[in-house]
Amino acid sequence: MQKTITFSLLLAFILQACSQPQPKKEKQPDLPKEKTAFQTSNPWKPVIDVRADVAIVYSVKDHHEKGNMTFEERVQSWRDRGYTTHFMSGIAWGEYQDYFTGEWDGKWHLDEGQVTQHGDTIWHGHMVPYIVPSMNFIKYMKEKVIKRVIDAGIDAIFLEEPEFWARSGYSDAFKREWKEYYGFDWRPQHESAENTYLSNKLKYQLYYRALNECFTYAKEYGKSKGMNVRCYVPTHSLVNYSQWQIVSPEASLAALPCVDGYIAQVWTGTSREPNYFNGKAKERVFETAFLEYGSMESMTEPTGRKMFFLTDPIEDWPRDWADYKKNYQATFTAQLLYPMIADYEVMPWPNRIYQGYYRTSANSEEKERIPRFYSTQMQVMINTLNNMPLSENKVSGSQGIGVLMANSLMFQRFPTHNGYEDPQLSNFYGQALPLLKRGVPVKTVHIENVSFPETWKDVKVLIMSYSNMKPMDQSAHDHIAEWVKNGGVLMYCGRDQDAFQSVQEWWNTNGNNFSAPSEDLFLKMGLKAPFVAGEFEYGKGKVCILRNDPKEFVLEENNDNVFVNTVNALYQKETGSELEFKNSFALTRGPYELVAVVDENPEKTPYSIKGKLIDLFDPEIPVLDEKQINPGEQAFLFNIGNVENPETPQVLATAARVYDENRSRNEYSFVAKSPLNTTNVMRVLLPKEVKKTEVTDAAGNPLEADMSWDGESKTCFLRFENNPDGVRVKLSW
Incomplete structure (x- = not known):
């Protein structure tokens, strides 16, 4: 793209591209399943073996502190455990110290950081500034990062968070980009609204250019090696970036031929940002998450790009486990209320989730690793995502x-x-x-x-x-x-x-x-x-x-x-009908029932749902005849009455992933896998009451397990310790 092109012409080009019908892409039949994913910079470890479809390996840096492994060795460690491997790194920041310190090209590049009016560089970490993405930096990304990743056999690249802080725009690097782009000297944004507008349009364009360049190169280089490289942008929602005063290309990227989709980075940390309603500013996590996910869905729905929804069982800011649990349930429910999205990043950074220490209560400085009740509940929730169906059903309420x-x-x-x-x-x-x-x-x-x-x-x-x-x-x-x-x-x-x-x-x-x-x-x-x-x-x-x-x-x-x-x-x-005013949202997706009841509403009545319901927000996964959801709460339920083929033995809810299922006239067996140091609970639908239960490790050694039978729901409840090598279960009747 010529650098003298005006922004108006650029946007006209984008909109013209958008106006062309974009056929929805079909998965190639030889592609592995890529419905669920997680991201990690660590090599495989038994305590973080999440069992999603894809392990997105983060950063090409060779981590001596993380198993003394090269990038390629970290990738292989996940492949050896049966994972499809993808790659992720930041585009606005990352472990690119060799670029900034001159190791790559012999020149010092710390002057390419984003700088505020007061001359302060905005840092993401030690020697890692938020970047003004120059063409030289883009060249570095192509040669040092993307080429290495594709050479390692990875065919899906995620470049995350193209972020330019609105308060920045005062560095020499930005001034050079301004002169080259607009053709006249830089103007300080604080002096006028027009200067602010020009400044932010340039920030927008710089990351549009960066991603276009990097992804176009990735596809061309991959093609030269006989690979179909897919390119995705993990990004916060437009709602959040606008509220946090960050500029990013967002929706315009969906028109680029080199962009295959997004990850919607929505979690407690974004959704708890306070907003105003009825004269009061406060956190409204469910409502904000609902709007954030909605803005991501509507950004790509007309263009047919793939969208992963992300949630995080914790957040960047250190808090207590009860806080994390409450808000995780709110964001998790919000994402599932969009029934035409069914691909998920089930969590980022499992290492900090399973091995990090956080407060035991809001008023205590005592810290502990994730409690078993929460890790069990979380794993029940994320394992539903492996089977979460698309649905034509609409969320309850007036549509349109x-x-x-x-x-x-x-x-x-x-x-x-x-x-x-x-x-x-x-x-x-x-x-x-x-x-x-x-x-x-x-x-x-x-x-x-x-x-x-x-x-x-x-x-x-x-x-x-x-x-x-x-x-x-x-x-x-x-x-x-x-x-x-x-x-x-x-x-x-x-x-x-x-x-x-x-x-x-x-x-x-x-x-x-x-x-x-x-x-x-x-x-x-x-x-x-x-x-x-x-x-x-x-x-x-x-x-x-x-x-x-x-x-x-x-x-x-x-x-x-x-x-x-x-x-x-x-x-x-x-x-011809009035809007339906109520205090709840409900949706049925296959066997799953989702309910959210809002507060700050004149209606204070709880929402009630009846049936044979497994409570998936309860680590005991009990079977209920009725569930009441109060204002300010959400529910995630498995409706046994909606099971397809109810005479077929099957796992309905579990804190592990199920493999190698075998069924005979009076026997059902399978293997359950999940991270070490976590507890599995399961509810298994069977035609008759269990007469014999066998639970063994991968070597065939018996394991301790709890079992109970619920005659009304015809479900067997099991509890045992998880193992990523697999726990074999055999149930006979």
Whole structure:
């Protein structure tokens, strides 16, 4: 790509690429199963043998402190245990000290770190700055990292977290990139909104370029060796990056031919970031996670790219085990409420999960390794993911409410100009939380994807605002206007008074003279200035304008009624029925029942579900006849009544992975594998009560095990210590 290309032309190219139909990719029949994965920088160890499909080996650095192994030896250690191996490393940071210290090319490169206005480098670790990804650094990544990985026989590469901090942009390296890209000298972003916008667009473009270059090289080099190399981007959600004031390419990458998919990096650490609702700022982990996962799904759904959802049983910040458990359940439930995603990174960094020390309680400094009750529960949960089905079922509630997002959400977060603030991304949450907290499963829509017909298929009412983002390409308005003309309902909320409305962009250059980008959209839908609040018709559809910034609906107590009532009225006119307000979300995925009950809702009644239910959030995996879920809680249940082929002996729930199943007229046997120093619990469906139980190790030696029979559910409960070499179980009746 020529370096003199303007950003507008670049985005036009991206949107043009997006407008071309992208066939959904089918897995090659000879590919191994790659439904579940985890990432680790360690060689195989029995205490972290998670038994997902894929071990993503992190970093090419030869770790003398980790078994004194080279990268290739670490990879082989996982292959020897039956894993498919992939590779992951950072693109904005990593163990690249040999680049920064000059070992690679004889030149010192610490000046290529991201630097703040005060001259401070933003560090990720010792001698590891967040990077301004120069072409020289990209050359290093190709030659020193990607080539070595492919030479090791790895055909799937994950370059994670393309992150440029909004508060940075003052280094000499960034100034050089600015001059080369824009053709004029660098301008400090703190001096004006326009400078901030230009700065963040460049940060966005630099990582777009870096990933495009690295992945294109990976595919070409792999092809030269007869390999089909697949390339993925593990990244935080657009919601989180915007809230944390980080700039990243995000949705635009889905249009690149060299990008095969993403990992949605959503976990307690991102989802516990406080937001405002009803005038109060606090953690709302389930709700935030639901919106984060939703923004990742909607980013790739129209382009057919593969999406892994990630959760983490702990988080980066040290807390206590009870805190981790509660929030893990919230994020885990949120991810499963998206039934058209069924690929998962089951955990990152199993070494720190199984071998790290964390507080025993919130008020204690005493620390311990993961308690058995939590490791057992966690392993029950992650082993369901190996079999989690796709489902056409919808989450309970009124479908069809969308909230528009744009990558430019990341551009206006820092610094503040002309006193205009958006506390905790309230202009986004102000469009989503008032509905989500009332039990409406709001979905997100990416403006970068509006050219795809698939984007619009389930949207009845689209809520949008340009108070905290701007359309980077005018053609997006053509697609939105066309959707309204064909019967869509658009609700626009915004005063259009923030400082970024007047940045020099397409809506006020090249013959356009709009004071705000929304004016172009309104004119395309037949509205006339001065574009006051009200409801208007356009073709078969409707346009409603509220002259409030969405943040106003959540920053003040009891101030969202006008917004909610307006959305409800529009929805009723469109569908003939009012929005369903409730305090819960429920979904059935095959045999699994998922429920989340929200708090901060006038309805305080628990959600109740009946049947023969295995409680998968309880390490004892009991069979219940009824489960009640209180406000602020979630449930994950196995519904025995939904089992296919109930006469066939089968494991319904387990804290291990099951292999080598064999069935005969009166016998069922299998092998269970899971990490050492963990306890397995199992619930096994059988046609008759067990008469004989045999539990042995890999050498055939008897092992101690607990067994009980539940006649009503026809399930056998087993408990024994796990072993990655396998525990053989034989049940006879």
